[in-house]
Amino acid sequence: MTRNSIRGPARKGSRGAAADMPWAEARALAAAVAGPLPPAEVPLAEAGGLRLAAPVRALAPIPGFDTAAMDGYAVAGPPPWRVVGSVLAGRVAHEGVLAPGTAVEIATGAEVPHGADAVLPVEGALRTGDLVRGEIARGRHIRPRGTDCPQGRDLVTAGAVVTPALLGLAASVGHDTLTVHPPPRVAVLVTGDEVVSTGLPGRGRVRDAIGPMLPGLLSWSGARLVPAPLPDAAGLPGGDPGTAGSWPGRDADPPGRAPYAAGGGGAGRGGVAAGAEAPVVPWARVRDSVEALAAAVTAAGAAADVVVVCGASSKGPADHLRRVLADLGAEVLVAGVACRPGHPQVLARLPGGRVLVGLPGNPFAALVAAMTLLVPALRALGGRTPPGAQWSALAGDVRPHPALTRLVAVRRAEDAAVPVGHDRPGTLWGAALADALAVVPPGWGGAPVELVELPS
Numbered sequence: 001m002t003r004n005s006i007r008g009p010a011r012k013g014s015r016g017a018a019a020d021m022p023w024a025e026a027r028a029l030a031a032a033v034a035g036p037l038p039p040a041e042v043p044l045a046e047a048g049g050l051r052l053a054a055p056v057r058a059l060a061p062i063p064g065f066d067t068a069a070m071d072g073y074a075v076a077g078p079p080p081w082r083v084v085g086s087v088l089a090g091r092v093a094h095e096g097v098l099a100p101g102t103a104v105e106i107a108t109g110a111e112v113p114h115g116a117d118a119v120l121p122v123e124g125a126l127r128t129g130d131l132v133r134g135e136i137a138r139g140r141h142i143r144p145r146g147t148d149c150p151q152g153r154d155l156v157t158a159g160a161v162v163t164p165a166l167l168g169l170a171a172s173v174g175h176d177t178l179t180v181h182p183p184p185r186v187a188v189l190v191t192g193d194e195v196v197s198t199g200l201p202g203r204g205r206v207r208d209a210i211g212p213m214l215p216g217l218l219s220w221s222g223a224r225l226v227p228a229p230l231p232d233a234a235g236l237p238g239g240d241p242g243t244a245g246s247w248p249g250r251d252a253d254p255p256g257r258a259p260y261a262a263g264g265g266g267a268g269r270g271g272v273a274a275g276a277e278a279p280v281v282p283w284a285r286v287r288d289s290v291e292a293l294a295a296a297v298t299a300a301g302a303a304a305d306v307v308v309v310c311g312a313s314s315k316g317p318a319d320h321l322r323r324v325l326a327d328l329g330a331e332v333l334v335a336g337v338a339c340r341p342g343h344p345q346v347l348a349r350l351p352g353g354r355v356l357v358g359l360p361g362n363p364f365a366a367l368v369a370a371m372t373l374l375v376p377a378l379r380a381l382g383g384r385t386p387p388g389a390q391w392s393a394l395a396g397d398v399r400p401h402p403a404l405t406r407l408v409a410v411r412r413a414e415d416a417a418v419p420v421g422h423d424r425p426g427t428l429w430g431a432a433l434a435d436a437l438a439v440v441p442p443g444w445g446g447a448p449v450e451l452v453e454l455p456s
């Protein structure tokens, strides 16, 4: 596959389209950027939603012993039976062998004594004093040990998603942990000195729309957002959260607005203004400088499997990502994608092997880039196979681009996917109304299109 190495300042050119990789090729490359993370054994409570890296084997059988399936009497031999005792669930069965002509009262789930031929449900029992009568068929209402799940049997194969039912099954056959592909850890760096995280953006400012979108997108992709540990001494000045270009972990919010703190317990500079009610968010704010971004990427790359940089992906004076990747000696695998929106997206391997995805600053462009590069890479790291492609007719007046793939916000309907509109690069309005992106290839002539499902 084509690999574009950028070893110097960002290349000049007219919006880079000539160097951009075809959309499908970029997505496939992202899906192959890394293999699954090494398997790990995790407690059941943390395994939900992950992929099994080893089969679930029955360490214990189900049932674990010959079990009564009904409340009634465990009986031996032909009737009438003399009641000689009782066994409740959780109690050890009647000691010894139940002699012909005798019975014990038994509760559903209790251990059936040796020698019992059947369990006679209480509804069918005629009891007089210590004698009981009724009709039985041999073996009726006894669940023999191991009939539901034999001990030692592999019950679910590797690769399956750990669903709530699978968690219950694993517990029932004796597991406290499961061997899974751990969720990729993702550190998110939001750039842009003009970006604010709370309240109404002032003049020249814009409210962060990408940070809030990513945690759900990451968990939907089987990944986990981890705090980006921003180093103190790395050209990252501390500063007044009221000024643009403040420190990582604080927003360049207008004075008087509560800044967010980065980190959620672990980010180096996750400062909270004294007295401010500062919600903690687990993504970090990085100011627009080459040094700050380089330090933040390096630190995040040491703490996470995947580093996501939001903004700074293009060619403006404050767009430092490409320069930083070159300076760090990163291998740039995708330097741009031939699609609209979202062409200035980046996929790179950092020194040491961690993956970096650069999302454009325009929010819908960022979502498109996330669906193109980030989600496939996360699925691969999490040991997930790509979802089967969905194809659909496309309704509405959609005009293809002659040379680029267009990603159009649509809602899926029975006959056709219907464009929802409002899907300009700078807004998530259309994406918020949509449930999929329609992939409209260059020069499209009306054939069915692929749909990329959006996170729900």
Ligand SMILES: Nc1nc2c(c(=O)[nH]1)N[C@H]1C(S)=C(S)[C@@H](COP(=O)(O)OP(=O)(O)OC[C@H]3O[C@@H](n4cnc5c(N)ncnc54)[C@H](O)[C@@H]3O)O[C@H]1N2
Pocket (backbone or CB within 6 Å): 014, 015, 016, 190, 191, 192, 194, 195, 206, 207, 208, 209, 210, 211, 310, 311, 312, 313, 314, 315, 316, 319, 341, 342, 343, 344, 359, 360, 361, 362, 363, 365, 425
């Ligand atoms: N000379 C060129 N200029 C631009 C090109 C190009 O190819 N050549 N591409 C354009 C396209 S397309 C996009 S998309 C943007 C991508 O820019 P960046 O990734 O460098 O992002 P910024 O410049 O920082 O911001 C762009 C835009 O998005 C707003 N922004 C940034 N972060 C956020 C956020 N977290 N939430 C909401 N909005 C955000 C920012 O204020 C800008 O308005 O570049 C074009 N330019």
Ligand code: MOO
Pocket (backbone or CB within 6 Å): 339, 340, 341, 342, 343, 344, 360, 362, 365, 366, 425, 426
């Ligand atoms: O393609 Mo940009 O990605 O126009 O917003």
